[in-house]
Every structure is written in structure tokens, then in C-alpha cells.
Amino acid sequence: MDFNFTEDQTMLRDSIARYLQDRYDFDTRRKVVASESGWRPEVWKAFAEELGILGAPFSEEHGGFGGGAIENMIVMEEVGKALVIEPYLSTVVIGGGFAKHSGFAGASDLIGGIIGGETIIAFAYAEPQGRYNLADLKTTAKKDGAGYTLTGHKAVVWGAPWATHYIVTARTGGSQKETSGVGVFLVEASASGITRRDYPTVDGSRASEIQFDNTPGILIADDAYGLVEQVTDEAIAALCAEAVGVQRKLHEGTLDYTKQRKQFGAPIASFQVLQHRMVDMFMNLEQSVSMTYMATLKLGEDAEERGKAVSSAKVHIGRANKFLGQNAIQLHGGMGMTDELAIGHYFKRATMIEGLFGSVDHHLKRYETLSFGKAA
Amino acid sequence: MNLDFAPEDVAFRDEVRTFIAENYPAELRGKQDEGEEMSKEDFLSWHKILAKKGWVAPSWPKALGGTGWTPTQKYIWSEEQARADTIPILPFGINMVSPVIYTFGTDEQKKKFLPATYNGEIWWCQGYSEPGAGSDLAGLSTRAERITGDDGKEYYLVNGQKTWTTLAQHADWGFFLVRTDPTAKKQEGISFLLIDMKTPGITVRPLITIDGAHEVNEVFLENVKVPVENRIFDENKGWTAAKFLLAHERSGIAGVARSKRGIERLRGIASTQPGDDGEPLLSDPMFKRKVAELEIDLTALEYTELRTLAGEAQGKGPGVESSLLKIKGTEIGQRLTDLVLEAAGHYGAPYFRGFPKEGGNALPIGPDFAARAAPTYFNMRKTSIFGGSNEIQRNIIAKMVLGL
Numbered sequence: 001m002d003f004n005f006t007e008d009q010t011m012l013r014d015s016i017a018r019y020l021q022d023r024y025d026f027d028t029r030r031k032v033v034a035s036e037s038g039w040r041p042e043v044w045k046a047f048a049e050e051l052g053i054l055g056a057p058f059s060e061e062h063g064g065f066g067g068g069a070i071e072n073m074i075v076m077e078e079v080g081k082a083l084v085i086e087p088y089l090s091t092v093v094i095g096g097g098f099a100k101h102s103g104f105a106g107a108s109d110l111i112g113g114i115i116g117g118e119t120i121i122a123f124a125y126a127e128p129q130g131r132y133n134l135a136d137l138k139t140t141a142k143k144d145g146a147g148y149t150l151t152g153h154k155a156v157v158w159g160a161p162w163a164t165h166y167i168v169t170a171r172t173g174g175s176q177k178e179t180s181g182v183g184v185f186l187v188e189a190s191a192s193g194i195t196r197r198d199y200p201t202v203d204g205s206r207a208s209e210i211q212f213d214n215t216p217g218i219l220i221a222d223d224a225y226g227l228v229e230q231v232t233d234e235a236i237a238a239l240c241a242e243a244v245g246v247q248r249k250l251h252e253g254t255l256d257y258t259k260q261r262k263q264f265g266a267p268i269a270s271f272q273v274l275q276h277r278m279v280d281m282f283m284n285l286e287q288s289v290s291m292t293y294m295a296t297l298k299l300g301e302d303a304e305e306r307g308k309a310v311s312s313a314k315v316h317i318g319r320a321n322k323f324l325g326q327n328a329i330q331l332h333g334g335m336g337m338t339d340e341l342a343i344g345h346y347f348k349r350a351t352m353i354e355g356l357f358g359s360v361d362h363h364l365k366r367y368e369t370l371s372f373g374k375a376a
Numbered sequence: 377m378n379l380d381f382a383p384e385d386v387a388f389r390d391e392v393r394t395f396i397a398e399n400y401p402a403e404l405r406g407k408q409d410e411g412e413e414m415s416k417e418d419f420l421s422w423h424k425i426l427a428k429k430g431w432v433a434p435s436w437p438k439a440l441g442g443t444g445w446t447p448t449q450k451y452i453w454s455e456e457q458a459r460a461d462t463i464p465i466l467p468f469g470i471n472m473v474s475p476v477i478y479t480f481g482t483d484e485q486k487k488k489f490l491p492a493t494y495n496g497e498i499w500w501c502q503g504y505s506e507p508g509a510g511s512d513l514a515g516l517s518t519r520a521e522r523i524t525g526d527d528g529k530e531y532y533l534v535n536g537q538k539t540w541t542t543l544a545q546h547a548d549w550g551f552f553l554v555r556t557d558p559t560a561k562k563q564e565g566i567s568f569l570l571i572d573m574k575t576p577g578i579t580v581r582p583l584i585t586i587d588g589a590h591e592v593n594e595v596f597l598e599n600v601k602v603p604v605e606n607r608i609f610d611e612n613k614g615w616t617a618a619k620f621l622l623a624h625e626r627s628g629i630a631g632v633a634r635s636k637r638g639i640e641r642l643r644g645i646a647s648t649q650p651g652d653d654g655e656p657l658l659s660d661p662m663f664k665r666k667v668a669e670l671e672i673d674l675t676a677l678e679y680t681e682l683r684t685l686a687g688e689a690q691g692k693g694p695g696v697e698s699s700l701l702k703i704k705g706t707e708i709g710q711r712l713t714d715l716v717l718e719a720a721g722h723y724g725a726p727y728f729r730g731f732p733k734e735g736g737n738a739l740p741i742g743p744d745f746a747a748r749a750a751p752t753y754f755n756m757r758k759t760s761i762f763g764g765s766n767e768i769q770r771n772i773i774a775k776m777v778l779g780l
């Protein structure tokens with residue numbers, strides 16, 4: 001057993017942390033969030049060229065550093081700490097994940113584009129009617145010569161306004177909620193038949209509703225529900241790492257603030273009820289770290305073990321996000337309510353992570369099914 | 377002991393219900409349904425209708441415009457307003473400063489301020505909190521010095537800063553706590569001043585909250601001249617008035633009726649929103665259980681409030697139970713918004729402030745209720761912070777009820 005990072009992994013963490021500290025301060029982020037485009041392509045370029053982190057989880061033959069899920073975890077925790085908007089999760093973790101595991105004909109090119117920073121991916125999986133069920137798909141894919149054309153409405157596609165490509169789940173067969181007949185497609189953002197409606201998200205990112213209407217797409221994998229689950233599990237583990245970064249900031253920020261803030265002639269951190277609250281925040285955070293490690297290390301196991309690990313991590317993270325977020329605001333008093341302080345923004349991101357790729361209830365149910373069987 | 381309303385209470389309920397149904401402005405209803413930000417005129421439109429009817433200030437003494445309703449009738453009134461989801465009457469004028477004015481004010485002050493407040497001609501803001509004085513309100517440092525003006529009249533010269541001042545951007549007048557004797561013990565050197573917000577030297581700066589709303593402000597006071605006759609009660613005795621006001625601020629804070637209405641709305645949402653299996657979320661045992669638990673907790677709060685009301689009817693003042701009602705009421709209100717956000721699923725993420733939900737192209741962005749779900753959840757965090765934070769309320773119960 002070994003929970004230590006290798007030298008390379010430590011270097012990876014330090015270099016991204018240093019970069020974000022210098023170039024991704026809270027005020028700059030606020031300005032970017034409010035800007036027309038809502039992100040900074042030059043940051044993405046720096047990720048690719050200056051830091052080289054976009055290649056972190058790819059093998060050397062693909063032009064990467066030979067890392068994997070642990071590298072994603074390391075990057076995502078820093079993403080969480082700085083509230084990075086740029087779409088590492090959907091591009092590197094999800095886009096990269098589909099390319100790696102499917103090995104479809106365009107995989108190498110896609111990975112090359114990701115590592116080089118030219119290819120930016122958004123994952124169009126959710127649909128208005130489907131809640132968190134990955135198989136609930138009305139979007140259809142029809143064979144059209146060598147390729148396919150897609151038709152359907154995809155909901156809340158995070159990062160879509162910036163993407164060069166979408167990875168889209170669509171039915172090649174089966175009925176609406178069946179796990180068979182789920183295909184995964186690569187669609188160029190500039191392809192025909194796409195109507196997109198962009199909007200900001202409550203935590204400072206951007207997303208879109210996307211309507212595909214006979215839009216051409218390349219098949220990444222057919223009958224691929226298992227692959228969708230696998231990549232989504234990898235995304236959830238990475239998201240848990242982001243949550244750890246967010247939670248660290250919520251905890252640290254609250255500790256700092258309550259030590260400085262004086263009421264009744266004493267730092268409010270000296271009040272025992274607040275101390276216990278911060279201890280509970282700390283315990284939640286520590287266990288979030290543990291669960292994130294556990295889930296990340298089990299991503300290579302069979303589908304059932306992997307699913308149980310990831311869902312239990314997401315359950316804990318969802319609850320811990322709520323506890324840390326709400327109490328960080330509470331302990332800041334009025335200051336927690338203002339948009340001018342970073343703490344409220346960490347709370348908002350923590351809140352969104354609670355629901356991303358499935359709520360606490362969703363993952364509790366999934367855990368129960370995997371652990372006790374469907375009949376239980 | 378029994379739980380029935382008397383027949384006259386039932387008749388009263390019907391009367392009130394009909395009045396609201398017939399008189400509530402339709403434009404306001406539309407704006408509420410759309411989740412639009414309310415303008416000053418919006419807030420005042422319902423206020424003015426109620427003022428005309430004589431119902432805007434049920435708790436005032438009858439001679440001053442109160443309704444003389446029994447506690448049960450007042451309870452019914454708040455239930456019916458919530459049921460009809462009317463825009464709340466802002467508390468600062470009617471429920472906060474007016475009781476201070478009619479309890480501690482001079483006849484001139486009563487004449488000048490009470491009718492105008494009643495009719496919605498004066499919009500009040502509350503200038504208590506300061507950057508350095510929140511929970512420890514008595515630690516406030518905004519300074520007021522007595523001076524004689526060029527006109528030979530007596531003034532206070534006020535310097536300092538207030539913060540979190542709700543809707544001060546609309547305010548005509550503010551009631552402020554200021555320090556008139558910096559040498560006295562904390563609570564003993566404070567005075568209660570009414571200040572015209574148009575007085576030179578006052579700057580109101582918006583503070584945007586995490587939901588994106590402009591609801592609170594910083595108020596800077598720089599050499600603001602306030603006529604001495606705008607002081608309520610004795611100099612250096614402002615704390616007495618302030619404490620009296622805080623008791624008023626807490627009553628009604630349980631929000632039982634609004635939470636009941638909120639649960640009804642939540643049930644409506646959850647019976648149309650799909651769960652993971654495509655069936656309504658309300659048939660998901662896990663979601664349903666959370667709604668059930670919330671209802672049960674609300675019932676516990678409701679009957680606690682009813683017991684308090686019954687006690688009041690027998691002449692017991694709103695006591696320290698109000699701390700219990702505040703804590704539980706705000707916790708329930710917050711959980712409610714949390715469940716609405718959970719029900720929104722993916723559609724909790726889109727953010728529409730300053731961004732048209734309609735228009736652009738026709739692609740719909742989720743169900744209507746979802747647009748306000750996250751901002752409302754964020755905004756409601758304030759309720760366990762203001763009005764005496766929930767930690768401070770627990771301190772009060774520990775000290776005053778449990779004698780610890």
C-alpha cells in the first residue's frame with residue numbers, strides 16, 4: 001500500500017499550482033466569468049504548451065506523459081482550488097477517456113489534438129427527460145453511408161460554447177431507456193444541423209442546450225453503454241478530486257476568517273460551537289480525500305467494483321460539499337453572502353458538483369443495486 | 377384543549393381569502409411567476425392596497441391603524457397571504473421602526489412618521505449592522521456628535537459606516553443606531569436616530585449577493601447632519617429601543633405559512649419532474665421521504681407556534697420561544713430550497729440573471745421553476761445569518777431558557 005505521489009506527480013502538482021497561483025487569482029477569474037466569451041483560450045494554450053498538463057494522463061505512444069487517473073486527480077484538485085473554468089474534465093478526462101478506451105480509428109488524432117490544445121471537447125450526454133440515467137436517450141443516430149447522422153436535444157452541455165467537438169450519446173437501436181443500442185459519436189462543433197443555445201451557469205461556467213438535426217457524426221463505439229459508464233465513472237472520480245480542492249478552500253478560508261474576525265472582544269474562532277463546526281468540516285474533508293483516492297485507485301477494477309467505489313465516493317462528496325459549503329457561508333456571516341468574496345464562489349461550485357453526474361440519491365441507489373443486487 | 381378554529385375564525389378566513397383573490401394585482405402575480413426582480417413600485421403596490429383596506433399593520437394598536445385582530449386572526453391572515461403567495465409587506469417600516477416610534481417616540485414623531493409609513497409613503501431601511509458590529513451589535517462605532525448648526529439649531533453630526541442594509545437603494549428614511557457617548561459602557565452610549573436618506577453626506581453602495589441580486593448595500597455616512605428632534609427616546613438610551621425592536625423582528629420569523637406553501641409547490645414540481653426511472657420524482661421513495669420529513673418537521677414547528685400564539689392570547693408576551701421558531705423556521709425554509717434545487721436536476725445549473733430566458737432561438741432551457749432554484753437556494757442561506765444568527769439564537773435559549 002502506498003498513498004504517496006511519485007516525484008513526477010509531485011512536480012505536476014507543483015507546476016500547475018504555481019501557474020494557477022500566478023495567473024488565476026480570484027479577481028482575474030471574476031473578470032473572465034463576466035466577459036463575453038467566459039473563458040481564456042490563452043490559459044488553455046498555456047496548459048498545453050507551457051505546462052504540458054493536457055498530456056498528463058495519456059501514454060507515451062500517444063504523445064503523453066504515461067500517466068493516468070492519478071494524474072487526472074492531481075490536476076483536478078488544483079482545478080478545484082482555483083475554480084478553473086477551462087474544460088479539463090470534459091476534454092482530457094472524458095474526451096481522452098473515450099478515445100483511449102474505444103481505440104476507434106480517429107483515437108490517436110483526437111488524443112493528439114487534445115494534448116496539443118487544439119481540440120476542446122464537451123460531453124453531450126444528458127437529455128431534458130432523462131435526469132441522471134445515462135441510458136435514457138431519445139437522441140437517435142441513423143446510418144448514413146459510411147457515417148451517421150444524429151437527431152435530438154441534449155441538455156446542459158457544460159463547456160459547449162468553447163468546444164471544437166462534442167462527444168454525443170445517441171441511440172443506434174433499442175428503446176428509450178434500454179442499455180443496449182447506445183452509441184457514442186464524435187461531432188464537430190461546426191457540423192451542419194446544429195442549433196445551440198448558450199448560457200452562463202450559476203457557478204461561473206458556460207453551457208448550452210444543443211439541438212442536432214441530421215447532424216453528421218463519427219461513430220466512436222456502438223452498443224457502448226458499458227463504455228459510457230466507465231468514462232463517466234472516471235469523470236466522477238476526477239470531479240471528486242475537484243471537490244476536494246474546493247473543500248480545502250472552503251475549510252481553509254473559514255479557518256482563516258474566523259481567526260481574524262472579532263466579535264464580543266474575541267476572535268469568533270474561539271467560540272467552541274464554531275470550533276466543533278470547523279472540526280466537522282475538517283473530518284468531512286479528510287474523508288473526501290480518502291474516498292477520492294479510493295475511487296481513483298479502483299477505476300481499473302471490473303465494472304461492479306468500480307461502480308461501487310465511484311458511487312460511494314460521490315455520495316460522500318455530495319454530502320460533504322453541502323456541509324462544508326453551507327457552514328463556510330454560515331461562519332462567514334454576512335461576508336459569506338457577498339459575491340465579492342471567493343468563499344461564496346466555492347460554495348456555488350460545491351453545490352453544482354453535488355448534482356453533476358448524479359445526485360447523492362442517484363449514487364446511493366446505484367450503490368445499493370450493485371451491492372445488494374436488483375432484487376434486494 | 378382542541379384544535380378547531382371557532383366559526384367566526386372560519387368566516388374571517390373566508391373574508392380574507394376572498395379579499396386577496398379579488399384585489400391582488402395581476403401584474404404582480406405575473407412578475408412573481410416569472411421570478412422577476414421586484415421594483416420599488418411592485419413592493420408598494422400591494423402595501424398600498426392593504427393600507428386602503430386598513431389591513432397593512434395588523435399588529436399596531438387599533439387607535440393607530442391596527443386591526444385589533446386576535447392572535448388567531450393574525451395567524452389566519454399570515455396563512456392566507458402565504459397561501460395566495462402575496463408579495464411580503466416589508467418589515468422595516470410596519471413591523472420594526474413603527475412599534476419603536478409609537479412606544480418611545482414624541483407626539484410630533486408619531487404624527488410625522490406613522491401615517492406616512494402606514495400608507496407606504498416612507499420606505500425605511502435598517503441601519504444597525506456595521507463592518508465591525510454584526511452579532512455583537514453593541515460594538516458599533518458610527519459616531520454622532522452634538523453640534524450647533526449655522527442656523528442655531530441642534531444637530532448630530534454622524535460619521536461612520538453601516539452595512540448589509542437591505543433595500544437601502546429605495547429608502548426614503550433609515551433608522552440608525554449610533555454612538556453618542558464613546559466613553560460609556562458598550563450598550564450605554566448608543567442612540568436611535570431617524571435619518572432622511574437624502575441628507576448630504578450619505579452614500580449608498582450596492583453589495584451584490586452570491587445569487588446575483590442587489591438586495592443589500594453599504595451605507596457611508598460622512599458629516600451627515602441630523603436634527604436632534606429625529607432622535608427616538610433619550611440620548612444614550614437607544615439600546616433599549618433597539619432591543620425592543622429585535623423582539624418584534626423575530627416574531628413571525630418562523631414563516632410556517634410560507635413554508636407550507638413552499639412544500640405544496642415542491643410537491644407540485646416533484647409530481648411533474650421525472651426521476652431517474654422516468655416516473656415522477658415524487659414517486660421515488662428517497663425523494664418522497666425527504667419531503668415527508670420536511671412536512672413532519674414543519675408540523676412540529678407549526679404546533680409550537682400555535683402553542684406560542686395561544687399563550688400570547690392569554691397575555692404572555694412572545695418570549696424566548698421566538699428563538700426556537702426562528703431557528704427551526706429558517707432551517708426548514710432552507711431545506712425546502714435545497715429540495716427544489718435537487719428536483720431541478722441538470723437544469724439547476726443555467727443562470728438567467730441579466731440573460732433572457734426567452735429569445736435567442738426557441739430551444740427551451742428546462743422547466744420554468746428551475747431557473748430560480750439555485751439562486752433561491754443561495755439567497756436563503758442569509759436567513760440563518762440575519763435577524764440574530766442561529767448560533768446566537770441558540771446562545772439565547774441556553775442562557776435565557778435553560779439558565780446555563
Ligand SMILES: Cc1cc2nc3c(=O)[nH]c(=O)nc-3n(C[C@H](O)[C@H](O)[C@H](O)COP(=O)(O)OP(=O)(O)OC[C@H]3O[C@@H](n4cnc5c(N)ncnc54)[C@H](O)[C@@H]3O)c2cc1C
Nearest residue numbers: 330331333334502504505510511540541542758762765767
Ligand atoms: C441578506 C442580509 C440582509 C441583512 N439586512 C440587514 C439590514 O437591513 N440591516 C442591518 O442592520 N443588518 C442587516 N443584516 C446584517 C445581519 O444582521 C448580520 O449579518 C448578522 O447580525 C451577523 O453579523 P455578521 O454578518 O457580522 O456575522 P458575525 O457576527 O461576524 O458572525 C459570523 C459567524 O460567527 C457566529 N458567531 C458570532 N458570535 C457568536 C457567538 N457568541 N457564539 C457562537 N457563534 C457566534 C455567527 O453565528 C456566524 O456564524 C443583513 C444580513 C444579510 C446577510
